[in-house]
Amino acid sequence: MTNLDAAATRWGQSGRITLFLRDGADPQDIAQLRVVLEGLADVSEVTHVTPAQARESFLEEADVGADLSKLPSEVFPASLEVALVQGVTRERSESIAMRLTQFRAVSDVESYGRWFQKLDHLLWGARMLAGGLALLVMFCVVAVIGNTIRLAVARRRQEIEVMKLCGATNGFVRGPFVLEGMFQGFASALLAVLSLLVGYLVLHDSVDSTLAALTGSKVVFLGAWTVVALLVGGAVIGAIGSAVSVRRYLAV
Amino acid sequence: MQGTKVVRPFPFFRAGARASQPQLSKPILVLEDVYKFFRPDQPTLRGVDLSVERGEFAFITGPSGAGKSTLLKLIYRELRVDEGRVLFCGRDIGRLTDKSIPFLRRNLGVVFQDFRIIDHWTVFENVAVALEIVSMPQRLIRSRVAEALERVGLAGRGPEQTSNLSGGEKQRVAVARAIVPEPALILADEPTGNLDPHLAIDILTLFEEINSTGTTVLFATHDRSLISKRDHRLISIDDGRVSEAQQGLKHWQGSSGIHTLVSSAWGRRCSA
Ligand SMILES: Nc1ncnc2c1ncn2[C@@H]1O[C@H](COP(=O)(O)OP(=O)(O)OP(=O)(O)O)[C@@H](O)[C@H]1O
Numbered sequence: 001m002t003n004l005d006a007a008a009t010r011w012g013q014s015g016r017i018t019l020f021l022r023d024g025a026d027p028q029d030i031a032q033l034r035v036v037l038e039g040l041a042d043v044s045e046v047t048h049v050t051p052a053q054a055r056e057s058f059l060e061e062a063d064v065g066a067d068l069s070k071l072p073s074e075v076f077p078a079s080l081e082v083a084l085v086q087g088v089t090r091e092r093s094e095s096i097a098m099r100l101t102q103f104r105a106v107s108d109v110e111s112y113g114r115w116f117q118k119l120d121h122l123l124w125g126a127r128m129l130a131g132g133l134a135l136l137v138m139f140c141v142v143a144v145i146g147n148t149i150r151l152a153v154a155r156r157r158q159e160i161e162v163m164k165l166c167g168a169t170n171g172f173v174r175g176p177f178v179l180e181g182m183f184q185g186f187a188s189a190l191l192a193v194l195s196l197l198v199g200y201l202v203l204h205d206s207v208d209s210t211l212a213a214l215t216g217s218k219v220v221f222l223g224a225w226t227v228v229a230l231l232v233g234g235a236v237i238g239a240i241g242s243a244v245s246v247r248r249y250l251a252v
Numbered sequence: 253m254q255g256t257k258v259v260r261p262f263p264f265f266r267a268g269a270r271a272s273q274p275q276l277s278k279p280i281l282v283l284e285d286v287y288k289f290f291r292p293d294q295p296t297l298r299g300v301d302l303s304v305e306r307g308e309f310a311f312i313t314g315p316s317g318a319g320k321s322t323l324l325k326l327i328y329r330e331l332r333v334d335e336g337r338v339l340f341c342g343r344d345i346g347r348l349t350d351k352s353i354p355f356l357r358r359n360l361g362v363v364f365q366d367f368r369i370i371d372h373w374t375v376f377e378n379v380a381v382a383l384e385i386v387s388m389p390q391r392l393i394r395s396r397v398a399e400a401l402e403r404v405g406l407a408g409r410g411p412e413q414t415s416n417l418s419g420g421e422k423q424r425v426a427v428a429r430a431i432v433p434e435p436a437l438i439l440a441d442e443p444t445g446n447l448d449p450h451l452a453i454d455i456l457t458l459f460e461e462i463n464s465t466g467t468t469v470l471f472a473t474h475d476r477s478l479i480s481k482r483d484h485r486l487i488s489i490d491d492g493r494v495s496e497a498q499q500g501l502k503h504w505q506g507s508s509g510i511h512t513l514v515s516s517a518w519g520r521r522c523s524a
């Protein structure tokens with residue numbers, strides 16, 4: 001989740017619009033368009049990409065075996081790469097793109113809005129998945145700890161009875177069980193964090209490069225405080241789970 | 253652990269001489285018009301009045317299902333009275349909150365027919381638990397447990413595994429656990445029920461020895477042969493009511509008085 005958020009932020013900030021130019025568009029129209037664009041407050045930079053440049057950079061990036069140099073020139077139209085200043089919202093860049101389609105020299109405008117939308121959906125799905133997984137893991141931990149403690153309590157039922165008969169307070173009887181639950185909760189949280197760390201170490205090299213190319217973001221591991229919170233949370237959940245399990249047996 | 257001081261909420265409950273003079277001269281246990289209902293129409297105990305003096309030894313007898321165990325449970329507060337009062341050292345046990353019940357029980361020793369000792373604990377651990385629950389220092393626990401084991405005739409057997417003991421020895425362990433906190437009152441619910449007759453006498457004798465050091469003992473049993481061997485106060489429960497044979501049993505012996513008393517109670521129960 002941390003990782004995906006970082007990607008979303010990066011994409012949101014680096015607004016870009018590509019104006020594909022009509023074949024044989026009047027160079028004067030293009031020059032005028034540039035002037036208009038550079039006059040906009042939201043635009044930071046405008047680059048003119050000729051068909052030759054487009055073909056070159058494509059061949060450079062796309063490392064396909066087939067000989068693509070014979071592709072017709074229509075495939076690589078001339079374009080204006082418009083970089084927007086930092087912090088331009090998606091809605092704003094959409095509306096700028098809309099207005100730019102009015103120009104005569106422009107054949108098509110790509111504001112990457114749909115890409116953002118897709119990424120949004122992806123992010124939403126990933127968040128739900130991550131949340132669901134976290135819930136599932138938590139549920140399992142509570143169930144497992146509750147169960148082991150319940151078993152331990154049932155096994156020691158006689159001992160609890162004897163202690164109560166001798167005048168042990170509920171707190172005294174509960175103590176060891178709560179401690180055990182706490183330890184188990186901590187241990188399972190630690191296990192979860194460690195397996196996450198292993199997964200991260202194994203995957204982060206390959207994932208990093210793809211993700212960096214795709215979104216310009218990096219995979220980062222959970223922060224130290226998150227790890228601490230997870231461990232403490234596990235211990236607390238374990239303690240609560242066992243305290244609840246013992247409760248029934250403490251009735252006088 | 254902080255020092256050797258053990259906090260006892262009711263210090264005067266102990267067998268020692270710390271109780272105030274007026275409290276000492278009063279009965280240790282008083283039941284006033286006690287009712288206990290398990291079914292709304294049929295009280296198990298109906299209007300029980302009873303007074304037990306400090307240092308007394310009393311048998312509680314009656315047919316099976318008469319309510320002997322119920323009476324004892326009211327005292328160690330496994331059950332709560334429905335009507336009337338149970339006063340232990342002048343305190344109304346029925347009105348104790350759940351939180352203070354442990355402090356009542358630290359001043360009582362309870363022994364059962366089924367021993368209720370933990371088989372996978374050693375003899376020492378089974379006795380020490382009664383002191384560990386008040387977080388007494390280990391050094392003190394060791395010496396007091398050793399002393400209690402000596403009193404029940406199990407001196408030096410602390411390290412033994414309880415599962416290897418005979419029934420009579422297990423009951424001695426249970427008695428040691430009951431007496432090790434030096435309670436003022438010992439409640440025994442058919443402690444000889446699972447034992448051979450000669451072992452039963454041994455255990456009875458053990459309770460009498462404990463009683464001779466000043467501890468009050470209530471000994472519930474329906475073993476008539478056991479009762480007839482001794483000259484103790486006899487509290488008989490039948491049909492939810494208490495009747496007494498205050499006179500010593502020696503007086504009854506030969507005349508089979510106790511037998512008529514007990515068996516007539518049983519007869520009435522059966523015909524009812
Ligand atoms: N928890 C309970 N719920 C319902 N009824 C109970 C409960 N405890 C005891 N009784 C009833 O109360 C009556 C007295 O039971 P109690 O155990 O006190 O008898 P007792 O004199 O100890 O008998 P025994 O000699 O067999 O031990 C019985 O009829 C029993 O069924």
Ligand SMILES: [Mg+2]
Pocket residue numbers: 320321322441442
């Ligand atoms: Mg009984």
